[in-house]
Amino acid sequence: xxxxxxxxxxxxxxxxxxxxxxxxxDLQRDRVLxxxxxxxxxxxxxxGFGGKVEQGESIVAAAIRELHEESGLLVREPDMIQRGAxxxxxxxxxxxxxxxxxxxxxxxxxxxxxxxxxxxxxxxxLSESLTPTSxxxxxxPTPNVISGSLPSSFLSTPPGTEAHDLPLALPLQPIPYxxxxxxxxxxxxxxxxxxxxxxxxxxxxxxxxxxxKKRYFIHHVQFIGGVDRDxxxxxxxxxxxxxxxxxxxWVDELPxxxxxxxxxxxxxx
Ligand SMILES: Nc1ncnc2c1[nH]c(=O)n2[C@H]1C[C@H](O)[C@@H](COP(=O)(O)OP(=O)(O)OP(=O)(O)O)O1
Numbered sequence: 001x002x003x004x005x006x007x008x009x010x011x012x013x014x015x016x017x018x019x020x021x022x023x024x025x026d027l028q029r030d031r032v033l034x035x036x037x038x039x040x041x042x043x044x045x046x047x048g049f050g051g052k053v054e055q056g057e058s059i060v061a062a063a064i065r066e067l068h069e070e071s072g073l074l075v076r077e078p079d080m081i082q083r084g085a086x087x088x089x090x091x092x093x094x095x096x097x098x099x100x101x102x103x104x105x106x107x108x109x110x111x112x113x114x115x116x117x118x119x120x121x122x123x124x125x126l127s128e129s130l131t132p133t134s135x136x137x138x139x140x141p142t143p144n145v146i147s148g149s150l151p152s153s154f155l156s157t158p159p160g161t162e163a164h165d166l167p168l169a170l171p172l173q174p175i176p177y178x179x180x181x182x183x184x185x186x187x188x189x190x191x192x193x194x195x196x197x198x199x200x201x202x203x204x205x206x207x208x209x210x211x212x213k214k215r216y217f218i219h220h221v222q223f224i225g226g227v228d229r230d231x232x233x234x235x236x237x238x239x240x241x242x243x244x245x246x247x248x249x250w251v252d253e254l255p256x257x258x259x260x261x262x263x264x265x266x267x268x269x
Contacts, residue, residue, distance in 0.1 A: 014089065017097040020063035021050035021086075022104045023188075024073060024113075025126065025195070031172055032126045032192070034180075035070055035119035036141045046138065046179050049073075049119065050101070059102045067106070071121045072114030079108040083191055084217035085254055086183060090240055092225035099240075103187075103217075105195070115141070125172035130193050131202060132185040138176035182243045187219040190248065216254040221246045 024033040034046045049070040053062040060080050068074050081104055088099040113121035120141035177185040194217075224244035 014094070015097040016087075016100040018053040018059060018062075019050055019099055019101040020053060020059060020066055020104065021048040021101050022063050022067040022075075022080075022106060023048040023191075024067075024071070024109065025105050025107045026123070027107055027126070027195075030126045031123045032129065032175065033071065033073075033113060033121050033123055034175065035121050036138075037118065038120055038141065039118055042181070044140075044179075045181060046122070046176055047181060047184070048103070049121075060104075063102065063104050070116060070119040072111050072116075073106070073109040074111050075106045075109045079106055080104050081106065082216065082254065084187070084219065086187065087218065087220040088183065088223065088240065089221070090223045090225065091244060092223070103191070105191075123172055124175045126192060127196065128172070129175035129177075130189055130196065132177035132189050133174060138173055138179055182241065183219060183221045183246070186221075186243075186246060187217060187248060191217060216251050217248060218251055218254070219246070219248045 025031075026033070035049050036046050037043050049067045050063060051066040051070075053059055057065075060077055060082075063080060064075055064077065082102060083105055084103045086099070086101040086103065088101065090096045115121060122138065122141065124138070175188065177188070180188075222244040223240050224242045226242040
């Protein structure tokens, strides 16, 4: 559906539930940090770090808190850079709220990434992740990582070599988009492309990159339920799965905290 068609949509009378999602970027070392969810909602997926905005909490404060709880990284508020928002709507029922997920990147923090019993932080190559591929699956962290030892899937250790003898500068894998929430493979590569110098962006994406000089993205997805049509296997059923209509737009102003049941999607700035 073209963006102009999206603007004709009728008002949505659904409530919004606010979430945050933070993606740490280490531009100097060309890497991006994601967490592998070891338990709870989203278990078995890689994602940025985030969660629900609690009552009375600002979106940015929630983003800082969740990032710290899940990764150990501590970021000061001025160093949080909002990049956009996801609006995830299930059309499987009329009562579920729209998930309004505020996406930030950070490139300055204190502390180092730590595994918790909920999330296992893992670095991926930034420049190798500008297009979603269904490349080799990323290793699945197991709880033994939490106690400090690397699982064998992380390193192939030459015979006679202990894991701790190996240099740490192993080539990083591309982001495993097919081990993330379905909508990530739409917005995340586009966001990363937007942050890269143009000469590093693949030729076929350069024209699109030129068009989106605007500051924020808004990605609206209507989930139809069932298995994502882009995934041929390993799909799992949830009302939040199965991407239907989706739109991604770049805007100069993000109506942070202003969306509620009275706003229409047709009023995207
Ligand atoms: N498609 C989809 N559905 C649900 N959540 C997400 C997506 N895509 C996403 O990127 N996300 C994000 C949004 C949040 O960052 C997390 C979900 O947060 P959740 O674990 O429910 O919130 P917490 O506050 O951490 O919950 P508790 O575990 O503490 O109850 O995924």
